[in-house]
Amino acid sequence: MEKILVCIKRVVDYNVRIRVKPDGTGVVTDGVKMSVNPFDEIAVEEALRLREAGKASEVIVATIGDSESQQQLRTGLAMGADRAILIETAAGVDPLTAAHAFRALVEQENPDLVIMGKQAIDDDCNQTGQMLAAIWDRPQATFASKLEVEGSTARVTREVDAGLETIEVDLPAVVTTDLRLNEPRYVKLPDIMKAKKKPLETLQLADLVSDTGEQIVATHWATPAARSKGVMVSSVDELLGALKDKGLLA
Amino acid sequence: MSKILIVAELDGNSLNSSTRKCVACAAATGADSIDVLILSDQCGAAAAAAAQIAGVNKVLTVEAAHNAAPLAAVLAPQIAAAAPGYTHVFGPSTTFGKDVMPRVAALLGVGQVSDIMSVVSDRSFTRPVYAGNAILSVEVPADKIVVATVRTASWQDAPDGGTAAIEALNVDCAIPGHTRFVELASAASERPDLQTAKKVVSGGRGVGSEENFALIYKLADKLGAGVGASRAAVDAGYVANDMQVGQTGKIIAPELYVAIGISGAIQHLTGIKDAGTIVAINKDPEAPIFEIADIGLVGDLFDIVPELEQKL
Ligand SMILES: Cc1cc2nc3c(=O)[nH]c(=O)nc-3n(C[C@H](O)[C@H](O)[C@H](O)COP(=O)(O)OP(=O)(O)OC[C@H]3O[C@@H](n4cnc5c(N)ncnc54)[C@H](O)[C@@H]3O)c2cc1C
Numbered sequence: 001m002e003k004i005l006v007c008i009k010r011v012v013d014y015n016v017r018i019r020v021k022p023d024g025t026g027v028v029t030d031g032v033k034m035s036v037n038p039f040d041e042i043a044v045e046e047a048l049r050l051r052e053a054g055k056a057s058e059v060i061v062a063t064i065g066d067s068e069s070q071q072q073l074r075t076g077l078a079m080g081a082d083r084a085i086l087i088e089t090a091a092g093v094d095p096l097t098a099a100h101a102f103r104a105l106v107e108q109e110n111p112d113l114v115i116m117g118k119q120a121i122d123d124d125c126n127q128t129g130q131m132l133a134a135i136w137d138r139p140q141a142t143f144a145s146k147l148e149v150e151g152s153t154a155r156v157t158r159e160v161d162a163g164l165e166t167i168e169v170d171l172p173a174v175v176t177t178d179l180r181l182n183e184p185r186y187v188k189l190p191d192i193m194k195a196k197k198k199p200l201e202t203l204q205l206a207d208l209v210s211d212t213g214e215q216i217v218a219t220h221w222a223t224p225a226a227r228s229k230g231v232m233v234s235s236v237d238e239l240l241g242a243l244k245d246k247g248l249l250a
Numbered sequence: 251m252s253k254i255l256i257v258a259e260l261d262g263n264s265l266n267s268s269t270r271k272c273v274a275c276a277a278a279t280g281a282d283s284i285d286v287l288i289l290s291d292q293c294g295a296a297a298a299a300a301a302q303i304a305g306v307n308k309v310l311t312v313e314a315a316h317n318a319a320p321l322a323a324v325l326a327p328q329i330a331a332a333a334p335g336y337t338h339v340f341g342p343s344t345t346f347g348k349d350v351m352p353r354v355a356a357l358l359g360v361g362q363v364s365d366i367m368s369v370v371s372d373r374s375f376t377r378p379v380y381a382g383n384a385i386l387s388v389e390v391p392a393d394k395i396v397v398a399t400v401r402t403a404s405w406q407d408a409p410d411g412g413t414a415a416i417e418a419l420n421v422d423c424a425i426p427g428h429t430r431f432v433e434l435a436s437a438a439s440e441r442p443d444l445q446t447a448k449k450v451v452s453g454g455r456g457v458g459s460e461e462n463f464a465l466i467y468k469l470a471d472k473l474g475a476g477v478g479a480s481r482a483a484v485d486a487g488y489v490a491n492d493m494q495v496g497q498t499g500k501i502i503a504p505e506l507y508v509a510i511g512i513s514g515a516i517q518h519l520t521g522i523k524d525a526g527t528i529v530a531i532n533k534d535p536e537a538p539i540f541e542i543a544d545i546g547l548v549g550d551l552f553d554i555v556p557e558l559e560q561k562l
Contacts, residue, residue: 012380014517017383017516018380018383018384020384027380027384094361095352095361095362096355096356096360096361096362099356118498119498121380121381121497122379122380123379124364124365124378124379124380124381124497125362125364126348126352126364127352127355127362127364128352130322130349130350130351130352130353130356131352131353131355131356132356133323133353134326134352134353134354134356134357135356135357137426138428139323139426139428139429140322140323140349140353140429141429142322142345142348142349143345143348143349145491155432158345159345159491159492160345160346160349160434160492161344161345161346161445161492161500162261162434162436162492163434163435163436163437163490163491163492164434164435164436164491164492165431165433165434165435166432166433166434166435167321167429167430167431167432168429168430168432169428169429169430170428170429173428178498179481179485179498180484180485180491213391214391215360215361215390215391215394216361216362216363216388216389216390217388217389217390217391218386218387218388219374219387219388219389220386220387221379221384221385221386221387222376222384222385222386222387223383223384223385224378224382224383224384224385224523227523227528227542227544228544230528230540230542230543230544230545230546231544231545231546232540232545232546232547232548233545233546233547234547234548235547236547236554236557236558236561237561238547239529239545239547239558240558240561240562242545243506243527243529243545246527248449248505248506248526248527249562
């Protein structure tokens with residue numbers, strides 16, 4: 001393979017306990033730690049492993065976002081990607097727009113494989129990879145826990161509700177990652193220094209896609225109803241009693 | 251006038267119960283009609299089951315050899331071809347629906363509402379974001395077909411009671427050959443299915459090994475419960491991946507959930523928020539699982555679980 005394109009997203013770090021803004025217009029992101037979406041980090045790692053195994057020659061990381069997203073691209077470069085592309089836009093984009101933007105990028109770069117996380121842990125949509133595959137008219141292998149590339153095909157094991165499903169797809173294809181695909185490497189300081197010198201190109205979203213119009217309008221964010229406070233018991237007998245009281249045991 | 255098409259999920263040739271949840275959600279929108287679409291190499295049994303669900307008007311079948319395995323790239327163009335005339339297309343928010351529905355939406359040129367938790371109106375829904383730590387209300391503009399997945403844990407099974415007509419549907423679209431099914435490896439289990447079980451017992455990293463998980467199975471069997479696990483337990487190889495509960499595993503809503511040696515990370519809690527009663531057994535009194543547990547017991551699971559199993 002020549003090229004692998006990896007799509008990543010800047011999201012609130014998974015360790016942050018997010019808070020909904022009191023006026024319901026979103027969640028608080030000021031002063032909150034931002035990171036590469038964990039599933040996308042796995043996507044970068046997988047692409048790097050394919051390159052290190054001699055199965056690909058170049059790994060490109062791309063994202064859609066404002067200039068702050070350069071930080072996450074630099075993380076991808078520090079992990080080992082060869083170059084980065086920022087598709088710049090001030091506003092957040094929905095998955096369909098993201099898919100169209102990546103489709104336009106695919107047109108320019110002609111990758112043999114596109115890898116991205118199965119979902120972003122902010123909107124939890126789980127859509128972009130599938131949508132890209134649809135409008136590109138290429139195969140999709142979602143929720144991958146194993147990826148083997150052989151010549152012009154890939155064999156992908158997918159984590160599905162019933163167990164592990166294996167499919168074979170012709171390349172180019174879109175693969176979305178599940179957590180067990182790999183464990184991403186740690187970035188070392190010298191890598192961060194090196195990453196600063198790697199090429200980072202900026203494109204404008206508006207130049208790549210025409211406005212697809214508002215698809216789904218977000219109207220209100222709310223804090224979920226809290227579960228009512230429970231009780232602590234101090235023995236197995238008390239536990240059994242409490243379960244019986246709730247009618248959960250005969 | 252709203253007309254809803256539901257994409258049925260099949261286990262082999264039988265209807266997966268997630269389809270009933272989709273019917274329940276569709277009914278909550280006040281739909282004027284609800285049709286169920288079945289794509290398989292053998293539609294008969296699933297079609298007959300779907301026809302009996304109360305609220306279903308018509309069952310449409312597309313029976314073809316290429317529909318033997320649920321490949322999104324193969325199914326999506328057929329679903330998109332069946333969609334014209336409908337105002338909504340719903341599928342379950344299971345791995346099946348999550349795989350195929352966004353591909354359908356993109357083919358139809360619209361966005362998708364993921365994981366409908368509740369229906370506000372026929373075009374307005376709530377859905378979880380940030381691993382369920384915020385609930386987002388969304389609205390689909392009037393000129394767009396609503397493509398959505400239904401969060402199965404938020405909905406009851408639509409009951410039997412219908413007598414829908416079953417019709418074979420001809421869909422006119424090209425079937426791609428670029429995606430091929432190889433195999434499905436599932437760990438066959440005699441235990442209740444995790445996603446539909448009324449009771450679930452889950453073990454975490456605290457269980458310590460694959461061998462020790464026998465304790466969890468024994469307790470589950472006494473309770474007649476399904477068995478789940480945290481990601482840490484799956485990653486450590488104690489149990490198979492399809493047992494993972496949480497943001498990236500299964501989202502479940504049993505009447506009773508017993509978490510054993512599980513700390514209660516937000517990604518795990520996302521999967522059990524809708525459980526009726528949550529019991530936590532953990533040796534660390536500070537474990538976050540106790541913040542959401544209805545009944546908590548602090549102690550060593552290796553003492554507690556055998557005693558509990560024995561006293562049941
Ligand atoms: C993007 C993302 C998605 C994720 N998705 C999921 C998901 O879907 N599901 C999921 O579960 N996790 C998920 N995780 C992982 C999650 O963050 C936690 O790491 C994981 O849930 C921890 O599992 P655990 O509670 O078993 O392990 P730990 O956090 O290590 O907890 C083990 C617990 O066992 C207790 N313990 C140990 N020994 C004993 C004993 N002898 N008796 C009693 N108690 C004992 C300890 O006190 C501790 O509380 C995800 C993480 C990320 C980043």
